[in-house]
Amino acid sequence: HEAFGLNPSLAVLVSPLMEIMLRPDLSIFLDCKREERIKRLKTRKKMNDQFEIVSPTTEVKAMASYAHWSQTLRHKLSFLNATDLEVPAVIEAVENEIRSTDIRNRVRKEIGLHFQSYKDFIPKGGEILDIGTGTGLAALFLKKMNSCLKITGLDVRKYTEYPQNIPLKIYDGDKVPFMDRSFDVSLLFYTLHHAVSPQHLLAESARVTRKTIVIIEEFDMPGVNSKIEALKEKDTLLALGLVECGGHNGFNQQKLEKILANNRLLIKRHERLPTESSKQVEKHLYVVSHG
Numbered sequence: 210h211e212a213f214g215l216n217p218s219l220a221v222l223v224s225p226l227m228e229i230m231l232r233p234d235l236s237i238f239l240d241c242k243r244e245e246r247i248k249r250l251k252t253r254k255k256m257n258d259q260f261e262i263v264s265p266t267t268e269v270k271a272m273a274s275y276a277h278w279s280q281t282l283r284h285k286l287s288f289l290n291a292t293d294l295e296v297p298a299v300i301e302a303v304e305n306e307i308r309s310t311d312i313r314n315r316v317r318k319e320i321g322l323h324f325q326s327y328k329d330f331i332p333k334g335g336e337i338l339d340i341g342t343g344t345g346l347a348a349l350f351l352k353k354m355n356s357c358l359k360i361t362g363l364d365v366r367k368y369t370e371y372p373q374n375i376p377l378k379i380y381d382g383d384k385v386p387f388m389d390r391s392f393d394v395s396l397l398f399y400t401l402h403h404a405v406s407p408q409h410l411l412a413e414s415a416r417v418t419r420k421t422i423v424i425i426e427e428f429d430m431p432g433v434n435s436k437i438e439a440l441k442e443k444d445t446l447l448a449l450g451l452v453e454c455g456g457h458n459g460f461n462q463q464k465l466e467k468i469l470a471n472n473r474l475l476i477k478r479h480e481r482l483p484t485e486s487s488k489q490v491e492k493h494l495y496v497v498s499h500g
Contacts, residue, residue, distance in 0.1 A: 315485040335393035341400030402460035
């Protein structure tokens with residue numbers, strides 16, 4: 210932060226990227242998918258102008274030095290003889306890294322907060338299936354909280370950041386590849402709204418579960434701007450390393466409660482959860498069991 214005159218708090222966030230930018234092979238970094246970066250930058254600027262939103266998150270905007278930092282960095286980069294298109298691309302990359310770091314921190318905080326609402330349903334030493342585990346953040350948190358748990362992750366692909374110490378089963382997205390009642394608890398955290406058939410996935414979850422299914426889902430608030438929310442969702446998935454994750458299928462709370470009834474699953478606990486998300490959503494916990 211001394212070389213670039215950065216606020217120390219921001220320097221901590223962007224230091225990995227700054228190291229890249231200061232390397233002799235900066236030109237390679239700038240050339241890497243340059244056109245894609247420029248296209249995203251122009252698209253984001255158009256969205257910002259149209260809806261009067263700002264790319265950085267609330268936490269970043271709260272830093273008084275942010276605007277000055279961005280201008281300073283742009284000026285400092287000028288000595289690299291970068292073109293007018295390359296400099297914005299680098300600025301965008303740095304801002305993306307700041308935004309992604311903030312999103313990851315908020316997601317980890319939420320995982321801990323939400324755990325308090327369902328921890329009584331996680332048996333010590335129990336067998337847990339994390340369906341749609343993604344990069345395994347929730348599974349890793351549970352393992353740290355209770356090392357006796359036998360947790361298995363399940364997803365349609367293995368993501369780069371998935372933890373090595375938690376077994377992962379890859380499947381075709383249709384039949385869950387386990388015998389009936391193989392697990393004490395199954396987790397469905399933000400999974401049903403990505404499923405091709407939420408009804409089928411929930412039925413499969415119930416089939417392989419002996420005791421309890423813990424569901425956490427998010428539902429759009431009434432009257433939200435879908436374009437802005439789609440942009441925020443894309444940012445979140447990108448920050449979590451879920452770049453190939455399927456889109457949102459329009460799943461809502463009414464549909465969830467309907468398929469719970471269709472599968473004869475009893476709601477043992479339902480509550481609205483606190484959220485750290487910048488998205489205009491409600492997050493709900495459903496703890497259900499066989500009727």
